Amino acid sequence: MDKSTASQDIPKHFNPGSIEDKWYSFWEDNGFFHSEPDDRESYTVVIPPPNVTGVLHMGHMLNNTIQDVLVRRARMQGKNACWVPGTDHASIATEAKVVQKLRKEGITKADLTREEFLEHAWDWTDEHGGIILQQLRKLGASCDWERTRFTLEDDLYEAVIDCFIELYDRGYIYRGKRMINWDPEAQTALSDEEVIHREEQSKLYHVRYKIKDSDEWVTIATTRPETILADTAVCVNPEDERYEDLIGKTAIIPMVEREVPIIADDYVDMEYGTGCLKITPAHDENDYEIGQKHNLDIIDMLNADGTLSEEAEYFIGTDRFEARDLVIQDLEESGQLVDVEEMTNKVGYSERTDAIIEPRLSLQWFCKMDELAKPAQENVMNDNIQFHPSKFKNSYNHWMENIRDWCISRQLWWGQRIPAWYYGDGKKDYVVAKTEDEAIEKAREKSGNADLSKDDIHQDEDVLDTWFSSWLWPITVFDPEFIRTGEANEELEYYYPTQDLVTAPEIMFFWVARMIIAGYEFEGEKPFSNVYYTGIVRDSQRRKMSKSLGNSPDPIKLMEQYGTDGVRVGMLFSSPAGNDLLFEEQLCEQGRNFANKIWNAFRFLSMNRSEETTISETLEIDEDNLVDRWMLSRVHETIYAINKDMESFRINEALHKIYSLIWDDFCDWYIELIKADEPGANIPEERLSRGFNFFEKLMKLLHPFMPFITEEIWHHIRERRNNEDAIIVSSWPAFDKQAVSDSDQALFTLIQKMISAIRNIRAEFKLSPKDDINLIIKARDQKTAKALHENEWIFHKLQAIATFKAEAELEKPGKSASAVIEGTELFVPLEGLIDLDKERERIQKEIDRLEGFLKSVEGKLNNDGFVNNAPEEVVQRERQKKEDTETNLEKLRANLEELDQ
RNA sequence: GGGCGAUUAACUCAGCGGUUUAGAGUGCUUCCCUUACAAGGAAGAAGUCGCAGGUUCGAAUCCUGCAUCGCCCA
Numbered sequence: 001m002d003k004s005t006a007s008q009d010i011p012k013h014f015n016p017g018s019i020e021d022k023w024y025s026f027w028e029d030n031g032f033f034h035s036e037p038d039d040r041e042s043y044t045v046v047i048p049p050p051n052v053t054g055v056l057h058m059g060h061m062l063n064n065t066i067q068d069v070l071v072r073r074a075r076m077q078g079k080n081a082c083w084v085p086g087t088d089h090a091s092i093a094t095e096a097k098v099v100q101k102l103r104k105e106g107i108t109k110a111d112l113t114r115e116e117f118l119e120h121a122w123d124w125t126d127e128h129g130g131i132i133l134q135q136l137r138k139l140g141a142s143c144d145w146e147r148t149r150f151t152l153e154d155d156l157y158e159a160v161i162d163c164f165i166e167l168y169d170r171g172y173i174y175r176g177k178r179m180i181n182w183d184p185e186a187q188t189a190l191s192d193e194e195v196i197h198r199e200e201q202s203k204l205y206h207v208r209y210k211i212k213d214s215d216e217w218v219t220i221a222t223t224r225p226e227t228i229l230a231d232t233a234v235c236v237n238p239e240d241e242r243y244e245d246l247i248g249k250t251a252i253i254p255m256v257e258r259e260v261p262i263i264a265d266d267y268v269d270m271e272y273g274t275g276c277l278k279i280t281p282a283h284d285e286n287d288y289e290i291g292q293k294h295n296l297d298i299i300d301m302l303n304a305d306g307t308l309s310e311e312a313e314y315f316i317g318t319d320r321f322e323a324r325d326l327v328i329q330d331l332e333e334s335g336q337l338v339d340v341e342e343m344t345n346k347v348g349y350s351e352r353t354d355a356i357i358e359p360r361l362s363l364q365w366f367c368k369m370d371e372l373a374k375p376a377q378e379n380v381m382n383d384n385i386q387f388h389p390s391k392f393k394n395s396y397n398h399w400m401e402n403i404r405d406w407c408i409s410r411q412l413w414w415g416q417r418i419p420a421w422y423y424g425d426g427k428k429d430y431v432v433a434k435t436e437d438e439a440i441e442k443a444r445e446k447s448g449n450a451d452l453s454k455d456d457i458h459q460d461e462d463v464l465d466t467w468f469s470s471w472l473w474p475i476t477v478f479d480p481e482f483i484r485t486g487e488a489n490e491e492l493e494y495y496y497p498t499q500d501l502v503t504a505p506e507i508m509f510f511w512v513a514r515m516i517i518a519g520y521e522f523e524g525e526k527p528f529s530n531v532y533y534t535g536i537v538r539d540s541q542r543r544k545m546s547k548s549l550g551n552s553p554d555p556i557k558l559m560e561q562y563g564t565d566g567v568r569v570g571m572l573f574s575s576p577a578g579n580d581l582l583f584e585e586q587l588c589e590q591g592r593n594f595a596n597k598i599w600n601a602f603r604f605l606s607m608n609r610s611e612e613t614t615i616s617e618t619l620e621i622d623e624d625n626l627v628d629r630w631m632l633s634r635v636h637e638t639i640y641a642i643n644k645d646m647e648s649f650r651i652n653e654a655l656h657k658i659y660s661l662i663w664d665d666f667c668d669w670y671i672e673l674i675k676a677d678e679p680g681a682n683i684p685e686e687r688l689s690r691g692f693n694f695f696e697k698l699m700k701l702l703h704p705f706m707p708f709i710t711e712e713i714w715h716h717i718r719e720r721r722n723n724e725d726a727i728i729v730s731s732w733p734a735f736d737k738q739a740v741s742d743s744d745q746a747l748f749t750l751i752q753k754m755i756s757a758i759r760n761i762r763a764e765f766k767l768s769p770k771d772d773i774n775l776i777i778k779a780r781d782q783k784t785a786k787a788l789h790e791n792e793w794i795f796h797k798l799q800a801i802a803t804f805k806a807e808a809e810l811e812k813p814g815k816s817a818s819a820v821i822e823g824t825e826l827f828v829p830l831e832g833l834i835d836l837d838k839e840r841e842r843i844q845k846e847i848d849r850l851e852g853f854l855k856s857v858e859g860k861l862n863n864d865g866f867v868n869n870a871p872e873e874v875v876q877r878e879r880q881k882k883e884d885t886e887t888n889l890e891k892l893r894a895n896l897e898e899l900d901q
Numbered sequence: 902g903g904g905c906g907a908u909u910a911a912c913u914c915a916g917c918g919g920u921u922u923a924g925a926g927u928g929c930u931u932c933c934c935u936u937a938c939a940a941g942g943a944a945g946a947a948g949u950c951g952c953a954g955g956u957u958c959g960a961a962u963c964c965u966g967c968a969u970c971g972c973c974c975a
Contacts, residue, residue, distance in 0.1 A: 010937095012937085012938070013938085013940070015975090197975090212935095305972060378951075391905070394904075394905055394906090395905060395973055395974080398903090398973085398974070402975085414946090426954090505973090507972095509974095525971085542971085573925090574915090574925095576914080576915070580908095580971090581913095582912095584912095584927090586927065586928095589940075590940095592940065593941090595940090596940050597937095599942080600937045600938035600940095601937065602940080603937050603938075605937080607936090608936095608937095648917075650917075653915075653917090654912095659925095659926095667938085675936070675937095679935095758945090759943060760945090762943085762944085763931080763932070763943070764944085765942035766932085768933090768935095769935060769943085838940090852922060855922090857922095860920085860958080860959070863959080864958080865959085866912095866958040866959065867958080869957090869958045870920080870958055871920095878920080881921075
């Protein structure tokens with residue numbers, strides 16, 4: 001690596017673009033991201049695999065930055081850190097994209113065979129897959145790229161099939177005709193989780209049906225009048241006196257003129273609409289259940305694409321929404337539409353295609369969940385797996401308690417094909433088998449027909465839900481054969497359970513819950529110990545960032561503009577766990593400015609070094625120097641606090657603390673105080689060396705957050721022995737309790753406050769920083785006087801001071817600006833310059849403030865309840881506060897009087 | 902309809918075990934190109950902690966109710 005840099009080589013503004021690629025390659029080429037099992041403690045994270053054909057968005061940026069912070073810190077802590085990257089085939093999302101692309105070329109899916117379509121899909125994947133992985137490198141993700149997996153790779157594919165067979169054999173998977181969510185656009189079933197309910201303004205149509213053999217009518221209310229064509233009953237509440245006499249009679253459905261029974265069921269809400277419900281068992285979940293209960297006919301009036309089928313009798317082939325209008329028109333003309341009511345209604349949309357979901361009776365594969373879910377529920381509730389923040393436990397628990405069977409089949413081609421083979425048309429004429437040969441064997445056995453051959457059986461056309469593959473992710477990335485063999489290989493043994501999972505709450509049910517279920521079912525052990533839920537990235541108007549809105553900045557462009565480190569900390573700064581992040585570019589600016597600040601601190605130190613400068617290997621402070629002791633104390637105090645924050649996943653808190661340590665303590669005070677005494681002179685060697693030593697420690701603490709700039713500076717500070725001597729694999733600073741000194745910190749804080757008071761006086765009285773002042777300090781006691789005297793140099797360093805006096809006993813000077821800090825008085829005689837009224841005002845303001853404070857303290861102490869009940873320690877503290885405040889007030893009042901003399 | 906959460910400075914948010922008259926960043930005001938950094942420095946203004954009760958010696962913090970907003974589930 002380069003030798004230490006001479007100052008003239010260092011640009012005034014940090015230029016991140018010039019170093020990022022260099023260091024990323026350096027890390028990767030040296031194998032720092034790669035992990036192999038060894039005797040160290042393992043620290044494992046599996047990435048939430050992004051869609052293989054996706055591109056990086058702000059959500060990924062946030063999520064993966066957090067993972068990288070965790071992984072880098074663990075690596076520095078000496079753990080065997082392994083972050084497994086990869087991508088997901090994302091069945092429906094990818095297939096929809098491929099279909100769309102083909103459509104542009106004038107090809108429809110129906111024109112192609114399964115094999116031809118899959119060829120297109122793989123082409124698409126080869127072309128776009130990997131883009132997002134490349135983008136993750138740009139953000140600094142320290143993934144073990146040698147372990148990159150894709151959920152549709154052969155062995156992972158096989159693991160999913162094994163899983164299906166295993167669960168089928170254990171009796172958890174079944175095939176059945178049930179109500180499912182149908183996406184007419186993608187023409188596939190969806191799980192409940194893939195349906196998004198949106199509240200909408202809609203209309204409630206009141207339609208009257210004639211009662212058979214009478215002049216009576218019954219009026220029903222519906223939001224979906226087109227489904228009238230498939231009605232097979234009318235239902236009222238048995239308690240409803242209005243309709244008592246109708247029960248048992250027959251109603252005639254408009255248009256189709258079907259005769260249907262009027263039945264009673266307490267499911268009907270008497271308050272809703274007319275209190276009279278039409279029943280369409282084929283197109284509504286609740287109606288289906290009523291239909292089952294009352295043994296009603298089921299008429300399916302829709303085709304797979306959402307057009308009306310022959311069963312509808314009317315408008316065959318017309319789209320469902322067009323048919324709605326036509327039905328309304330018809331009812332209007334026949335005088336059967338009696339009222340239209342405005343109302344809000346929840347409508348289900350497909351998560352992927354945004355088509356309105358059609359509840360549909362369909363033959364699908366399901367996974368029985370209640371039993372499987374039990375250990376997964378328990379182990380989150382008892383914190384065996386911890387959620388951060390823990391508030392998400394509630395919704396997890398609620399979902400688990402009401403868990404429903406999972407529809408796992410999808411009418412798609414892109415994914416793992418269901419390993420079921422059919423040999424007849426009967427309900428049970430199928431077998432589940434891994435290969436065709438095995439299927440023939442099983443089919444012969446089950447059917448009793450020994451002559452069955454290849455041509456007599458055919459495999460299920462459908463594939464499995466994407467999440468049925470990704471729920472195995474934490475297991476199969478290490479050992480794809482485990483599901484089949486049940487015997488863990490060395491890798492699974494070592495890396496499983498993983499430690500932390502970082503993901504968005506949006507996929508808690510889709511993915512997190514199911515991974516936990518699969519973990520316990522197959523591995524008998526949790527898949528991870530902690531789940532960190534990030535917020536959702538929104539724009540400044542709280543809108544979720546989305547492509548269609550065009551409100552999402554391109555993270556790659558942001559990184560180019562502000563530097564990767566800048567964007568990383570900019571995002572982390574205002575995103576505590578589980579809180580949505582309202583993203584604005586200003587955040588990146590803040591991050592970039594921080595990088596620049598660090599860069600200039602480094603630049604300044606470098607400007608002071610010469611050819612001969614040597615920087616000691618370890619930090620040895622000057623024990624006689626308060627500033628050194630204070631800085632060391634602050635560093636260790638912060639190490640302790642950061643460790644605590646990180647352990648409880650308060651990542652933004654940890655970042656704030658290191659930010660403040662570097663900017664406020666190190667840059668604003670420490671560097672100022674090690675500067676050379678004469679303008680233009682270099683910082684004395686020993687001081688410079690210690691400055692670099694401190695800086696090196698700070699860079700380590702910052703590395704997980706800002707990997708690039710810290711690595712760059714690391715190599716400039718001193719010549720590194722070899723490539724292994726890189727900050728990414730350096731050791732995380734150890735906390736040393738001995739280094740923390742309350743008394744040193746208290747003394748230095750007092751001096752800081754005094755300096756600030758002097759600056760305030762200068763500002764109030766418009767004194768230039770260059771004007772020399774005389775400083776007279778009346779210390780609160782001998783000890784303080786002595787300490788201030790010993791550290792007189794600090795005052796001179798930071799202020800232009802002609803004479804300095806610090807005594808416990810001394811005569812107060814007249815006509816001075818003054819301040820009282822913790823009982824110590826400070827005077828700046830300003831005869832002639834001082835505006836007495838202004839000074840009176842200043843002091844009065846401080847008196848007012850302290851009087852207010854004193855009042856609140858006295859309020860507590862005058863309260864017998866407080867004195868008798870509060871812990872002695874607390875009471876004592878209040879007494880001390882009272883005493884101190886009274887002393888300060890006395891002095892302030894005296895000083896105020898002094899001005900009038 | 903059920904559940905969860907939020908409401909703190911102009912804005913975005915911290916405030917984890919109840920005890921400095923509440924903190925940060927941004928923005929705002931004034932001054933400063935002072936031997937790194939104007940992407941900077943210094944000083945300063947700015948909050949009845951959504952509303953109403955309750956528990957307590959003490960509540961932004963705990964409890965109850967209400968209002969508003971958001972999310973999840975049916």
